[in-house]
Amino acid sequence: MKKLLSLFSIGALLSLLVVACSNSDNRLLIRINQPKIGVAISNLNDPFLSEVKTAITDEARGKLKVDIVDCQDSQPIQNDNIDQFLSKKYDVIAINLVDRTAASHLIERAKEENVPVIFFNNKPEGTDLQKYDKAYYVGTLPEQSPSLEGEIVVDYSKAHPEADKNKDGIIQYVMLTGTPKEQDTELRTKFSVDAIENWGLKVQKIAEDTAMWDRKKAETKMSSILSTQVNKIEAVIANNDDMALGVIDALKAKGYFNGTKYIPVVGIDGTGEALQAIKTGTLLGTVLNDGKSQGKAISQLAISLAKKKIPSQDNMDFEMTDGKYIWIPFKKITRDNLDEAE
Structure with missing residues (x-):
């Protein structure tokens, strides 16, 4: 009887091994x-x-x-x-x-x-x-995101007349662009400004530079711009969030976002860090890509x-x-x- 039980157990175990190997082989084959x-x-x-x-x-x-x-x-x-x-x-x-x-x-x-x-x-x-x-x-649709980015600037300007520092009725802005010759760079640069003007607001570009979509490069470029233009800037438009965050890093180094000094900064992509910056109030807005x-x-x-x-x-x-x-x-x-x- 014990021998029969042992043989049965061994047979059952072998059957399980065959099935397991077969399933494993099938998964491997897949x-x-x-x-x-x-x-x-x-x-x-x-x-x-x-x-x-x-x-x-x-x-x-x-x-x-x-x-x-x-x-x-x-x-x-x-x-x-x-x-x-x-x-x-x-x-x-x-x-x-x-x-x-x-x-x-x-x-x-x-x-x-x-x-x-x-x-x-x-x-x-x-x-x-x-x-x-x-x-x-x-x-x-590449023209859609910058158009929405421009609308964020429009909404803020209409709700905050004090953003017009020199009271000339014109938005003086800085543009940080991505890699030259890329479609997104060209269209985001053009359509963001077009959208602002299409809403009836006047704009004046104070400075424009490429930061190659990179946060650190944007911080460096913005620091340079701030050294000569800081009192003229009323908005910063960046082709993407990473560059917008670099702009914010440069502005923080100049004492902005401490409760008294503020410049609206906008970006595009809706990255996790950008959303956190919106939550803390340093980034005005982004366009979720x-x-x-x-x-x-x-x-x-x-x-x-x-x-x-x-x-x-x-x-x-x-x-x-x-x-x-x-x-x-x-x-x-x-x-x-x-x-x-x-």
């Missing part, structure tokens, strides 16, 4: 057979792009193998990254362009290998996407393409426009609606 996406991001030190990266990875978990590289703001490095993805036979490639003018070449390379390509957060120029039926874009939704859309689109499906709301949570574009809406954020961004 992982091995997962489609692969190569993601080339212009600069992973950028807080917003870092947020997009995290969202891509989170949404792809268990469905896509994700390989993300930092192109260090170098187009030649990005070109090499794309060539490596193609040589490794990745199923889909996603690109946050360093230089918009490089899109045409990268599309041709992807087309040669018949690999779908998704551009995001820096839209290719002109009709480049039309050159390949498997080229797509995930991002925002929804990085989580962008990353989620990129992964869902990549999964659909890797499975040879036509991208649509049947297999994604996002609506496509003209079979090429997924547009993520912006939202302006101030202390009045901070809870909508947190």
Whole structure:
């Protein structure tokens, strides 16, 4: 009887081991057979792009193998990254362009290998996407965010007439811009000011400089501007939140935000640090660039393409426009609606 029980126990244990090994093999096979996406991001030190990266990875978990590289703001490095993805036979490639003018070449390379390509957060120029039926874009309508940024300045100016220090009816402002020749830099610089003027307010630019989307560079640039223009500045407009925070660092060093001295500063992106600065009252407002939704859309689109499906709301949570574009809406954020961004 004991021998029979022992044999039964051993048999049961072996059965469990076979099932466990079988399940493990199946899970391993699924992982091995997962489609692969190569993601080339212009600069992973950028807080917003870092947020997009995290969202891509989170949404792809268990469905896509994700390989993300930092192109260090170098187009030649990005070109090499794309060539490596193609040589490794990745199923889909996603690109946050360093230089918009490089899109045409990268599309041709992807087309040669018949690999779908998704551009995001820096839209290719002109009709480049039309050159390949498997080229797509995930991002925002670029003129919308600066228009909302300008509206934040308008709202503040109308509610605070004392902001017009010299009582001339003109907003004297400083502009901190991103990387030269980038689409976002050009449009954010233009449309933020256009929006203020469209609301009937007059503006005068006191100074403008590029800080390359970087907080420390913005602090340095703003410190230099403050050394000669401090008493003339009535508002600071930055192309992104990181630069806006750098401006605030420079202003704090001059004794601002201590209860008596204040200059309104606005940015774009809605990063965590920016939202905290709004809460403490140092940043007037920002425009939420929804990085989580962008990353989620990129992964869902990549999964659909890797499975040879036509991208649509049947297999994604996002609506496509003209079979090429997924547009993520912006939202302006101030202390009045901070809870909508947190």
